[in-house]
Amino acid sequence: MHSNKRKRLEAKGWKVGDAKKFLGLSPEEEAYVEIKLSLSESFRAQRLRRKMTQSDAAKLLKSSxxxxxxxEAGxxxxxxxxxxxxxxxxxxSGKRLIQSLSTRKSSPAA
Amino acid sequence: MHSNKRKRLEAKGWKVGDAKKFLGLSPEEEAYVEIKLSLSESFRAQRLRRKMTQSDAAKLLKSSxxxxxxxEAGxxxxxxxxxxxxxxxxxxSGKRLIQSLSTRKSSPAA
DNA sequence: GCATTATATGTCAGATATGACATAACATTC
DNA sequence: GAATGTTATGTCATATCTGACATATAATGC
Structure with missing residues (x-):
């Protein structure tokens, strides 16, 4: 695993450092986790871009x-x-959502 | 709605023809449905490419x-x-999965 | 420091998705 | 058209996800 990817995952609380579990993830499990993290980060970026708090977003989404x-924590x-x-x-848009999956640094599509 | 898209959805049993319900979908609901249909079709295409039956695939996935x-029916x-x-x-791969979302005809990313 | 606001974490009852099963509908070969 | 193989549809108990709540932990301004 590249160290920058490890850093990203650790930062999200996946405890890569001491986790045989993570290091033992199969390629498909890893891809799945990467897609989720990518979407998490997209969501946060979009919320901040719109200058909303988590509570604002929750209200819009009818969530909490x-x-x-x-x-956002993945x-x-x-x-x-x-x-x-x-x-x-x-x-x-669906288009931009998908583009964001393809174009990010450390993208699941990389 | 373009007629080819309508056709795709009708073919999947979404009963677009008589459905005010569908025609009334918001853009985000429509994008969400399109992504699901796109993945459904990807899955079927990949299964067939591997010459597996649905039962074969179910076994591999530990599903039914x-x-x-x-x-596959969406x-x-x-x-x-x-x-x-x-x-x-x-x-x-994650990369090819995402590519398939971007490159299909009548893609959610179109 | 201490309010105030924003974000994070833990828990849980209710909602939704899941694998499994039965069975129906189609297709292909004989 | 019977037999066989494949796919579709309906149902259900259990598993997993969800919003909500409480509460903790930052972060910012005074």
Whole structure:
């Protein structure tokens, strides 16, 4: 694993440092986690771009501040469905959502 | 709505023809459905490319033939998570999965 | 320092997705 | 048209996700 990727994951609380578990992830598990993290970061970036607080976003999404925090933290209790629907609800088009998956640094599509 | 898109959705059992409900979908709801359909079709294409039956795929995914059928039918009971994890489990890389979302005809990214 | 605001973490009852099963509908070969 | 193989549809108990709440931990301004 490249160190910058490791850093990204550690920063999200995946505890890569001491986790045989993570290091043992199969390629498909790793790709899945990367897609989720990428969406998490997209969501946060879009929320901040719109100068919304987590509570503002929660209201828009008819969710709660705590769930928004978990979404942005890449918490394992958050589904891809919720992430995708939330990003779309912020006004990002399907096209741009997908572009963001392809164009990010350390992208799952890299 | 373009007639080719309508055709795609009708073919998947979304009953667009008589559905005010669908025609009334907001842009984000429509984008979400399009992403799901796109993944459904990707999954089926990949399964067939590997010359697997739905039962073969179910075994690989530790799921069931009926759920695979629902995945491919774009059934609303199937999550994005399951679709994405299943496509990855067939051996498609994260990169190619995302590319397929961008490059298809009538893509959600179009 | 201490309010105030924003974000993070833990828990849980209710909602939704899941694999499994039964069975139906289609297709292909004989 | 019977047999066989494949895919589709309906249902259900269990597993997983969800919003909500409480509360903790930053961060910012005074």
């Amino acid at each position: 501040q705590s769930r928004v925090a978990k979404m 918490d394992s209790s958050v589904s891809l469905d919720l992430l995708v629907r939330s990003i779309l609800a912020l006004g990002v | 033939q009926s759920r695979v059928a629902k995945m 059934d609303s009971s199937v999550s994005l998570d399951l679709l994405v994890r299943s496509i990855l489990a067939l051996g498609v």
